Amino acid sequence: MIARGRRPVERHLPTEEAAALLDLTRELASEELAPRVNAYEAESRFPREVFHTIGRAGLLGLPYDERWGGGGQPYEVYLQVVEELATVWATVAEGVSVHTLACYPLAGFGSDEQRDRWLPDLLGGELLGAYCLSEPQSGSDAAALTTRAVVDGDVYVVDGTKSWITHGGEADFYSLLCRTSDEGSRGIACLLVDATTDGVSAAAPERKMGFTGSTTAQMRFDGARVARDRLLGAEGEGFRIALAALDGGRLGIAACAVGLAQNALDVAVAWAGERRQFGRELREFQGVSFMLADMATGVEAGRALYLDAARRRDRGEAFGKSAAMAKLFCTDMAMKVTTDAVQVLGGYGYVQDFPVERLMREAKALQIVEGTNQVQRMVIGRHLTRP
C-alpha cells in the first residue's frame, strides 16, 4: 500500500553497539510488529507474545544496569529504540515505556538485596510490568490517592482501586503507590506486587478511543497481602519515587509521540507523491507541501527536544523541566501532525482502510497519560518561578 520504502531516520548514535541495537529494533519492528499492527488494533487484541519476542531480544531492560541483566544503555539510546517501535506500532512502544517505568522504583530505590532478588527477572524479558498510581478520584492530583496498606505482622494488607492501568490484568508485577499514613504526599509508599498475589484482580479492559491493542484496566486490591520486604524505599518516600519514575516515563511518552508522528508524516508524504488532482500530484500544490514541511519540522523539533532532555539525564543533570517540556511539546506535536496527516489524505484519511485515523486517535491518549499536558505546564511553570 502506501508508506513503503520508508527511509530510516538519520540518527546520531553514541556507539557502534547503539547502532547495532537500532538495527535489531528495526528488524523486529518490520518482521514482528508491522504484520500484526492493523489486525490487533482492529480487534483490540493485546500482543503479549510480541513482548516476549522483544523481551528475549533484550528490549525490556535497556536503560538499566548490566549487573542485574539490563542493557546498560543511556536514555539517549533507549528512547530512540522506543521511537523506532512507535513508528510501526505505538501500543508496543508505549508498553516498553510503561514496563521500563514500572521497573524504575526497584532499580532506583530498592536495596541491593531487593535488586539481586527481583530485578534480573523484571529486566529479563519474560515478565511485563505495570505502574499503578491513578485512582478513580485522584488523577492529576495524584497525591490524593486513597489505596491503603496496613501492616499486619510481616505483610501489608492492601485495599483500594487503581484506574487506567496500562497492562492491567496482563502484567506479571505491579509497582503500586499506596497510602501508609494520612500525611498527604508524605504518607505514600511504593510496593512491588506480584500479579499472582491473592486479592489482586483486574476489571474488564476499558473500551478506548485508541491504543485499542494496549490493555488498560482498573486494578482491584482486596485485602491483598504483600510481604513487607516488598516495600521499595521507605514508607513515606513513595510519592517522591512516583514522581522520579514519571520524569523518565515522560521521556518515553515523548519518544513514543515522535515515532507516532513520524509514521503519520511518512504516510502523508507517500500519499502526496501518489495522489493526483487537477492533473498533478498533491505534493506539487504549495498548500499541501507547506503542510508537510510544518509536520516534518515538528517531528524533528520534538526529536531534538526529547534527546536534549535525555542527554541531560544521562549526564546526571536535573532534567525534570526538560522532560515535562519534551512530553508537552512532542505529544501536542503528534496530535497536530496526525490530524494534518488525515487532512492530507482527505476522505481516505478518515476511513479505517488507511492507518492515519488510528494514529490520530492514538495521539490523543499521549496528551493525557503520565500527567496531562496541563500538568506538564504546571511542572514547567513551577520550575520557572521556583524561588
Place this chain on the structure above:
Amino acid sequence: MNIVVCVKQVPDTWSEKRLDPEDSTLDREATDPVMNEMDEYAVEEALRLQETHGGEVTILCMGPDSATQTVRKALSMGGDRAVHVVDDALHGSDAVATSLVLARAIETIDAVDLVLLGSESSDARMSVVPAMLAERLGRAQLTFAKEVTVDGPTVTIKRLTDDGYQVVEGTTPAVVSVVEKINEPRYPSFKGIMSAKKKPVQTYAVADLGIDPGEVGLSGAWTSVESFELAPPRESGRVVTDDGNGADRLAEKLVEFLASKKFV
C-alpha cells in the same frame, strides 16, 4: 556434543538479482546480502541441541570478506566460534568445490559430532552440498530433516518427503540438513550482538586447507554457464469484460483461455 553449522551469505530473496555479464556469476554487489534463510534454521537447531546436550557450536562459512556479516549474525544468535574461508580463488565455485572446501575446513575442527546445514541455498537451489559433504567426510548423511533427536551416538531425523515423512537413523559423526519446518529461528539478542564481536573467528585461505586453488572457483568448476538471458518482463493481464451474460459463459471462456495458453 560438538556441532558445526555451515552458513552461506546470499542475496536477499526479495531483492532483484543480476548476473554479471563478464563471467555469468551472480553480481553480489548489486544486492543486499543476508544469511541464507534455511541456514538460520540450522543455526537455531544447533543451539537447541546444544542447550540439551552441551558442547560447542562452531559456525563455518565459505564466502567473500563481506560474509563476515553473516558469520557475525550466526554468532550473535549464539554460536561459540567461527571458521571463515575467504579467498579470491573461490569466486565462482560450484557445489563440488564448495563441498571440498567445507569438508577440509571441518577437518580442522576437533571432535565434530554433527554437521548441520540448511537443505538448500536460496540463490543456487541445488540441495546437493549436504550429500556431497557427507560423502567427502565419509559420514552418515541425513537430509531434509524436519525434526532431529540425538540419543547417545544415535541421530534420528524425520525426513520430509512430498507426501509425509520418513524416519531415518544414523550414528554420529553425521551430516544433517534441515528444512524450514524444523523450528522457528530466534532473533539475535542485543547482548548476543555485543558478545559476538568478542568471539573467535578463524579465517583460512584455500591453500591453508591444503587445496590447490585450481580445484575451486570458476576454473575448477565442473559446470559452466555458457550464456544467460533475462526473463522477459511480465506481460500485463487480460481483462475479460462481463457484458451481462458472464455467468453462463464463464467456465467456457476460462477453458478457452487456458487451452489457448496450453495450460489444459
